Amino acid sequence: xxxxxxxxxxVMSGGPAQEAAPFAPGGxxxxxxxxxxxxxxxxxxxxxxxxxxxCRDRRGNVRGTSIELNRCSDYExxxxxxxxxxxxxxxxxxxxxxxxxxxxxxxxxxxxxxxxITVYRxxxxxGASATFRGDMSxxxxxxxxxxxxxxxxxxxxxxxxxxYFRGTCRTFSDDVWNxxxxxxxxxxSSLRPVRGGRR
Numbered sequence: 001x002x003x004x005x006x007x008x009x010x011v012m013s014g015g016p017a018q019e020a021a022p023f024a025p026g027g028x029x030x031x032x033x034x035x036x037x038x039x040x041x042x043x044x045x046x047x048x049x050x051x052x053x054x055c056r057d058r059r060g061n062v063r064g065t066s067i068e069l070n071r072c073s074d075y076e077x078x079x080x081x082x083x084x085x086x087x088x089x090x091x092x093x094x095x096x097x098x099x100x101x102x103x104x105x106x107x108x109x110x111x112x113x114x115x116x117i118t119v120y121r122x123x124x125x126x127g128a129s130a131t132f133r134g135d136m137s138x139x140x141x142x143x144x145x146x147x148x149x150x151x152x153x154x155x156x157x158x159x160x161x162x163x164y165f166r167g168t169c170r171t172f173s174d175d176v177w178n179x180x181x182x183x184x185x186x187x188x189s190s191l192r193p194v195r196g197g198r199r
Contacts, residue, residue, distance in 0.1 A: 018165075033069065035077035037084060041065075044141060052094065052164060054138055057082030064137035064164065067091030094137040094164050115155035115193035119148045123178040123185075126150075135192040138163040148188045151176045156194040161187045 010045065037055065044053035052066045056079070063082035067089065075087030084091035115134075120142070122126035130144055139145035140163065151159075152175045161167035161184065170182060170193060179185040 025101050033072070033077060035086075037077050037079040040079045040121050041084075043138065044138065049197075051077065051084060051091075053084060054077045054141065055082045055084065064094030064166075065091050066094055094135075103197050115157070116153070117191060118152045119144055119188075119191075120150045120152075121147055123149045123180070125152060125175075125177065132191065133193075137165065137190050137192075139184050139189050139191070145189055146186050149179055151179070157191055158194055159188045159191045161189060163189045165192060 006104040008193060033046075033051065037053065041053040041055040044051060044131050046052070046069065049069050050066050051069055051072075052064070054062050055065050056062055061082065065082060065084045067077065067084040067086065067090075072086035077084060077086045077090070079085075080090070083093065117133075118125075118129055119132045120129045127149070128143065130142065133166040136142070148159075151172065152159075153173060154170060156173040158165065158169055158171045167189070168184070168187075170184065176182065179188075
């Protein structure tokens, strides 16, 4: 009798609990899916159906990368030399720290030796500083994430309050002695040069 009762309860409950599908319809899930990319990537999150992460390449450098989740529903996501991949599908790099960035479709972005930005922890170009010459898609891996108060430029640069060039973004070509005047003091999390001075 006990066995029959347990069998009936299993049928009523739909059988053993099923694991939730890793990808919601339309790619709207916000929780990063499973995969061995987590062994060598960090900061993963999902936005508008796309997975973003900072992944280490074979040289130990950290690369910002992303991939469309709707292509990966049948495959496990992996890190291939700093790039997110799943099955035959390859993601894209979100920027190359310290080097020339990957331009977007209209060629608007790029690195280049003519572009250079020096950021300072304090106003009036004081305190700790660092110089970048290419896209920095996520300053979290540096000591300057949300910790920049003044900047000096060579060329035109865009700075954003969120990683991967999101949030509030502003373009500058003249030195800024105090970011408080622009509402960006200790708020910058990504920055990149603007090719030809265009947004």
